[in-house]
Amino acid sequence: MNINPVQLFDVESSTFTYILVADDNESAVIIDPVERHWERDLAHLERLDLKLAYVLETHAHADHVTSAGKLRELTGAQAAVPSGCGIAPAEVQLNDGDVIRFGPHDQIEVLHTPGHTAGSVSYVWRGNVFTGDTLLIDGCGRTDFQSGSSAALFDSVVGKLFALPDATRMWPGHDYKGQSVSTIGWERRHNARLTNRSKEDFGVLMAALNLPKPKLIDMAVPANQNLGLPHGA
């Protein structure tokens, strides 16, 4: 089986957005849409003649604002988000093991993969996994703010994501090096941060990164917890 999503990119925040098309070629979901691209993304749905069933978020982002609320308003889709992310206005609150159905046969399984944030999830669909900022290609998301935990991220990746079949295609939430897709097997064998590293060593590595505070975090997280809509809207 070889079903891929449509992968879209935001140059400013290096964020990937994904459109997953059901096997009826009519119904779709979108994962992690970016506010400034709502017109681009609606145009893609129109060109491909797709009806949006769900807008999914992998977590409450700190580096960009979502268009989930706007797309929901404009398409009639439902917003489905991880229950642990404080995104109150979404009608579907997802927990580990939940299944999202769209089209006549398609289903997406929810994996709770905390670590980048406590609520972060990954989505599994037809041999693909969308890992948000939990697992990146040859890397992983930071764990030093917003309820992050290197120990939780290690357990999520090693215990849950690396347990998926090796051929599972892995689509990250960001990439900063022009990379687009990997596989679980490759990441399990070669990931620069996680392969051949104990949980303790990984904790030391992550604590030493000393990353700057994301510029937009104080604005973006509250905005994203409101699906990107103005508060009070």
Add this chain to the structure above:
Amino acid sequence: MNINPVQLFDVESSTFTYILVADDNESAVIIDPVERHWERDLAHLERLDLKLAYVLETHAHADHVTSAGKLRELTGAQAAVPSGCGIAPAEVQLNDGDVIRFGPHDQIEVLHTPGHTAGSVSYVWRGNVFTGDTLLIDGCGRTDFQSGSSAALFDSVVGKLFALPDATRMWPGHDYKGQSVSTIGWERRHNARLTNRSKEDFGVLMAALNLPKPKLIDMAVPANQNLGLPHGA
């Protein structure tokens, strides 16, 4: 059916490269790879555990150099190119109606779609068409240099590409506006240059564009006619 390629992007020349994976998940072809990304593209093949059967070109590009020769050397793939593009070192010279087979069941049909260049082709695979610089999303390639012809491009698009089923997903060779994929049906109904325009009107429009000469053309075309390898190599 909903099989998509992996779509890769070159920011400098806004060029799309595509990896098409056969249904055995082992064999692949790559379309229009870009010289400066040969390592990125090899890494994608390695991560996805794919064996490259063919490197395909849609035409001899004027705005970037191909990595076709390099990828052929490093992977053992064959280079397959349009017969009318003067790319002599390629072992497979393609003509209209030819079929390229890879994996146990996959086949790509060659459509000769002259206009951007006299030799340009499009490739049809599993409900997708890769149109190179013939048809772009809501636009088309220029026709004012390198054996281009607005009349030929009009006939290629209206007569051949728009004759494909409406739901065919259309993947262009470039995009300059953050767009990624369209469909033949949408382009037939809405394309800003071609919809509701006669061949004569289209010729007037294209003649009036007055585009600057591509900066790299004098270097890129001869390089691409040698698969991007140094001459004499």
